[in-house]
Amino acid sequence: MSGLIAFIIIFGIIVLVHEFGHFYFARKSGILVREFAIGMGPKIFEHQGKDGTAYTIRILPLGGYVRMAGWGEDDTEIKTGAPAALTLNDKGDVVRINLSDKQLDKMALPMNVTAYDLEDRLEITGRVLDETRTYQVDHDATIVEEDGTEIRIAPLDVQYQNATIWGRLITNFAGPMNNFILGILVFIILVFVQGGVQDRSSNHIQVAPDGAVAKLGVKDNDQILQIGKSKVDNWEDLTKAVAESTAGLKKKETIPFKVRTKTGTKVLQVRPKKVNGSYVIGVMPSLKTGFADKIVGAFRMSWDGAFAILNGLKNLILQPNLNKLGGPVAIYQMSNTAAREGLAPLLNLMAMLSINLGIFNLIPIPALDGGKILINLIEAMRKKPLKQETETYITLAGVLVMVALMIAVTWNDIMRAFF
Template sequence: MIGILTFIIVFGILVVVHEFGHFYFAKKSGILVREFSVGMGPKIFSHIDKDGTAYTLRILPLGGYVRMAGWGDDTTEIKTGTPASLTLNQDGLVTRINLSQKRVDNKSLPINVLSYDLEDKLEITGRVLDETKTYSVDHDATIVEEDGTELRIAPLDVQYQNATVGGRLMTNFAGPMNNFILGTVVFILLAFVQGGVQDTTTNHIQVVENGAVAKAGIKNNDQILAIAGKKVSNWSDLTDAVDQSTKELKSNQTIPVTVRSGKTTKTVQVKPEKSDGSYFIGVRPGLKMSLKDKVFGGFQMAWNSALAIITALKNLISNFNINKLGGPVAMYRMSNQAAQAGFASVLYLMGMLSMDLGIFNLIPIPALDGGKILINLIEMIRRKPLKQETETYITLAGVAVMVVLMIAVTWNDIMRTFF
């Protein structure tokens, strides 16, 4: 249960923070944000603010999304003959189009819709008491969709395509940018939770609770001087010594570890623990604990994480292997393991995943933010936008690739996890 809860919280925070970046800069660029949703699926709660954004809370606590006017699959489809009801103001302008049977307004005008234009001409035509009538629609009118969600209509002047290219570029970049900011903040918080940042230049160590060296009586901030006769003066020496001394290790065999605790030096027998084909003795690098070290260390951890992710991505491109990718199932497995290891491990996982999400979204695939940014840059160079149809086809191709890849990755995760 704790693993599921950790997965929901971590995944939810990552996605909502990402989407908030798009939301904030879209509004700054004059783009109408029709909906900002926390969660997915059926709506639980909705509120429209004075700027026309519907803030919704949905039943499945898995991330969220931003629905911008004219962006992606944001469309309002009304089939011919659809029954609806219109709310008119004192000037005869339609201020509300209700397509839902869940929210009946007895004072509204019933109509069967024949045609509509809610982007340019702002009008709706339909049958009213066996008579065909056309009504003008107010620029800031709302439409109640079939599921009961009430949104602003999306006239052309507030659509994504009509914002400046710079505004669109910033709107697309803001999602990954927010993930980088979140990742850095989380790593700084992790440094404070840990009491400091790792210092790999020393042989002082931190002990993993219930790990191999903890069972042998070694404590936090002790110095490991040697492992199986191999001298240790820093973290690199320590990991090399562990690798060398466990290469031909037999079951239940121990290795000698020389340790200094205060003024006392002693040698104890440690039984390494095997996990995923490698041996571990249950230690982490020692800590630097000043305020400056913690803050700077948080930035350093974020930077190192980003470099590691970029390196892994380059290796994946040069030598593709689907086992190197992970989807929601893999993320749940990592969340469960982190939850079992404690709060610091959850923070580390969140920081890594936030940096990962930011970098992944900058890949120039049309379905991702990076693809949209590439289109924005092309428009800047050409000094004119791509044809709407061309951009749509490119985006659909990218979506198709991402859907196929996600299905393959998720299936592979399931097979690796459960079979």
Template sequence: MLGIVTFIIIFGVLVLVHEFGHFYFAKKSGILVREFAIGMGPKIFSHIDKEGTAYTIRILPLGGYVRMAGWGDDTTEIKTGTPASLTLNAEGQVVRINLSQKQVDMTSLPINILTYDLEDALEITGVVLDETKTYSVNHDATIIEEDGTEIRIAPLDVQYQNASIWGRLITNFAGPMNNFILGTLVFILLVFMQGGVADESSNQIQVVPNGALAAAGAKTGDRVLSIANHKVSNWAELTKAVEEATTGISTGDEITVAIQKTDGTKQSLKVAPKKQNGQFYLGVKPGLKTGFWDKLTGGFRYAWHAATMIISALKNLISSFSLNKLGGPVAMYQMSDQAAQNGFEDVLTLMAMLSMNLGIVNLIPIPALDGGKILINLIELVRRKPLKQETETYITLVGVAIMVVLMIAVTWNDILRVFF
């Protein structure tokens, strides 16, 4: 149960932070955000702000989404003959189109819709009491969809395609950018929680409880001066010295480790390294830099290291593709479950890594991903004119199809690996 809760929290935070980036910069760019949803599935709460954005909470606690006017698959489709009701203002303009049977307004006008244009002409035509009538639709009118969600209509001037090229570019980049910011902040938080950042330029150590060096009497804060006559002045020399000193020894054999205590006294210890996965270990970690600036910059370094690891893994995936190198929701649940069992710090580490991963993967220039949209923006910038909306839609649909097929394949492969 703890694994499921951890999975939902991590997945939810990553997606909501990503979508909030799109949401915030879309609004700043003059694009109408029709809905900002927390969760998926049927709506359980809805509120429309003065700018026309519907904030909804949905029943399935799995991330969320942003619905921008004219972006992606955001469309308003009304079938010919659909029964609806219209709310008119004092000037006779339509201010609400109700397609839902869940909300009934006794003062509204019943109509069977024949044609409509809610983007350009802003008109709706239908049969009212056996008479065909056409009504003007207010620019800021709302429409109540069949599931009861009330959102603004999307006239052309507030659609994604009519924002400036720079507005569209930053709106598409903002999702991955937010994931990079989140990942970096979580890494910084981890460094502060751990009391500092690893100092690999020093021979000062942290002693792992129950490790070989701890059993010999060493303490955190001590300095390793030499290992079996191999001098040590930093972490790289320490790991090399352990490797050389343990070559050819057997479990239980001892090596000599010279240390300097925190009070300045020196000791020579007999240590029996512990073998794990075919290698011998002393049970130590690098000492810590504990200054505020060290912690802050250390968090940034961890974020950069995580990003370079992910990019390297992507290069390896491209050069030798295999489904076993990919993981879907099942793999993510397994990682969440393991992190939850190991403790809060492991959960934060997983969240930071996945956030960096989500940001980088979304920048891959594949249609349907943010990177694909950014590529289209850059092409438009070079051409000095936008692509046709139909062309962009077809390209996006191809990308969606590819991603859906890949996700199904990855998820099925995860299930086979876990359960069979």
């Protein structure tokens, strides 16, 4: 249960922060955000904001989206002859069009819609009491869709295509940007939680509780000077010396190491423990605890994490393999493991996942933010937008590719986890 809760919290925060980036800069660019959704599938909660955005929570905690006016598949279709209930203001303009049997207004005017234009002329036509009538629709009117979601209509002046090219560019980049910022902030929290940042340039060590060297009386901040025949000046030397000294090590065999403690220098015999195919002696790098060290260290952790992800992506491109990818099932498994190990591993996982999501979304594939940014750059060079139909087809192709990839990755995760 703790793993499931950790998964929902981590994934929810990462998605919320990502989508908020799109939401904030869309509004700053004059684009109407019709819906801000956390989760996918049927909605379980909705709040109609004064800013014209419907804030919804949907039942599947597997993502989220910002529904911008005029972007992608954003469309509200009213079938010819469909029943609707119109709410009018004092001037006789339509301020609400209800296409569902939910959120009924007793004072609403029933109509069977025969024609409508909610983008340019802002009018709706239909049969009312056996008479055809046309009503003007208010610019800020809402429409209740068949599933009961109430959103603003999308006149042309507040649509995505009407924003400046730079407004669209920053709107698309803002999601990944927020993920990078979140990753850095979580790494900062992490180094303060663990009391500092690892110092890999020193041979001072932290001792793992109940580890092999802890049983010999070695304490935090002692210095390991030598392991076997190898001298140790830093963490890289230490890990290399352990690997060399344990090559061909027999069961219950010990290796010598020289350590400097508060009481002096001595040589001890340690019995390494085998974990996941490698030997460990139960030590970690010492910590730098200064305020500046923590901040700089958090940025360095973010930088190193980003490059590790980029290297993994490069290897995936050069040698494609589904086993190198992980979907929601894999993320749940990692969350479950991290939840058992404590707060620090959970924070580390959240930071890395956030940076990972930011980088992944910048891949120039249609339907991802990177694909949208590429289209924005092409438009900037052409000095005119692509045809909306062309952009829609490109995006649809990207969506199909991503859906197919997600199904394949999720199925592979399930097979690895349970079979």
